[in-house]
Amino acid sequence: LAEPASELGLEISSAMGITRDTGAGIFDNAALRDAAFSDEVLGARHNSEVIELAGETFVTLRVKAHHEPSVRPLEEVRADIVAAITDEAARAAVAREARDIIALMESGNAIDDIASDRGYEWQVELGASRQAFAVSAPVLQRVFELAPPTAGPVSDYILTEDGNAVVVQLIQVTPGKYDAMPGPEQQQLQRQVLGEVGGLVDSEFQQSLQRDADIVVM
16 A cells, blocks of 8 residues: 555555454444455455545555454453453342342332431432433433332332442322423424334334245245
């Protein structure tokens, strides 16, 4: 690439750690990764064809080194293995604690007493909607996935990305009223419902085509 780049006044850049599925910078583009791992470029070690990217950017590439998949030495990955096992064990212990708390609540113990005895924080949210800001999005989503309480509160827990657990107890559900929604929210809901219905209709149509199709394998 050096000679044509010099003649045309173009820049040559190098990138490392490119895989078939991931890459940094411009190699976030799947077309470039596909070109890098093609038979012509990777196998025959030829320059790639000119590839057009967004913003009037054109790229041609060449593979300088290819590292075949291999098993890394144990000493090299020992720390990663220990960290993964430790994290898994910690998450399992947190999940057990969350289940123990739920069992205590279902036995009639008050959630504030449990939190006080075990040194945990707790909070009450009254009339929380799907757009509530005082509750994290993953917790709010899980609460709205729970079945409405019928014979007492409904309890569950979720594990957060940082390895903590959040135990939730749903006391009551108040169904929303379409007529009470502001006009823009009604329109948004209509678009959402139409989109979901359209997706279901399209899915059923595709499945019906597959059921009725005559497939011939040559």
